[in-house]
Amino acid sequence: MTDICCIGHITRDRIITQVPPMTTHCAGGSAYYMAWAIASLPSDILFHMITSVSQEVMPEVEKLRQAGIEVTAFESDTNVFFENKYGANMDNRTQRVLAKSAPFTLNQLKDVEARVYHLGTLLADDFAPEIVEYLASKGDVSIDVQGYLREVVGEEVKACEWADKLRLLKHTAILKVNEWECQTLTGMTDPYEAAQQIHDWGVREVIVTLGGGGSMILAEDRFYETPAYAPTKLVDATGCGDTYSAGYLYARARGMGYAESGQFAAAMCTLKLEHTGPFTHQIEDVYHVIRKNQ
Structure with missing residues (x-):
């Protein structure tokens, strides 16, 4: 059986940074960044990516397949096109969506079998609530909440409420949020209190990334803290959160504990921040970052 199945759109991205001033065009999306990160690590877990792309982006699927990733690609008439514009501080980002893909359907996913289903949400309507409930009946659902808190108004990406959060969080085993998302979900400014609230809503493992403040994991009634490396x-911070999810789920699938998995994920993020594009390093590089910061 597949250990991790990641479901999400591959996007076309325009990335604009201020330091240094640069505009880059590349593929992206949560599933894309996760798949390349997994492809760079030892293949001792089974990984399956499910995506929906236009013919224009199908060459990116073929590159992933050539790298050894199992990919199921449904065809979409249009493809998600994101513009990510960063300020001098990489934690500050504005987004525009210049095109969208069709949402995933239950019929597309009904025959998928995995221990963990990671939903790489980009926009609030990527996955209907019934899909989350169905996948949770077959394995653990892991969600990066970012897409559920985004709606597109014209081309602008606006923050929105997650209308089905209480319905779906009780079916979510692992939830990753950043500090802003944590506060948006709960209305609480203290990330520890917010994480506890999310846990009380039914999430088994709550991961909160805190930018330069590192990250923390709430699991089995205990907080596990990891400093930022x-x-x-x-x-370029694009895809950093997705790289964290890849590292965390990979480490957990290999039997690592919560603290060790958090450190592994944080070290992968550090390496990802040093270049534009997906994670491309070796596992020895990840452990070098961890050792250097002990």
């Missing part, structure tokens, strides 16, 4: 240079 400073990159040698800060180039």
Whole structure:
């Protein structure tokens, strides 16, 4: 059986950074960043990516397949096109959506079998509530909440409420949020209190990333804290959260504990921050970052 099945759209991205001033065009999306991160690590877990793309982006699917990733690709008439514009501080980002893909359907996913289903949500309507409930009946559902808190008004990405949060969080085993998302979900400014609230709503493992403040995991009634590991240079934060999810789920699938998995994920993020594009390092590089910061 597949250990991790990641479901999400591959996007076309325009990334605009201020330091240094640069505009980059590339593929992206939560599932894309996770798949390349997994492809860079030892293949001792079974990973399956499910995506929906236009013919224009199908070459990216073929690259992933050539790298050894199992990919199921449904065809979509249109493809998600994101513009990510960063300020001098990489934690500050504005987004526009210039095109969208069709949402995933229950019929597309009904025959998928996995221990963990990671939903790489980009926009609030990517996955109907029934899909989450169905997948939770077959395995653990892991969600990066970012997409559920985004709606598109014209081309602008606006923050929105997650209308079905209480319905779906009780079916969510693992939830990753950043500090802003944590506060948006709960109305609480203290991330520890917010994480506890999310846990009380039914989430088994709550992961909160805190930017330069590191990250923490609430699991089995205990907090596990990981400091931020400073990159040698800060180039591009796009896909950093997805790289964290990849590292965490990979480590957990290999039997690592919560603290060790958090450290592994944080070290992968540090390496990802040093370049534009997906994680491309070796597992030895990840452990080097961890050892260097102990």
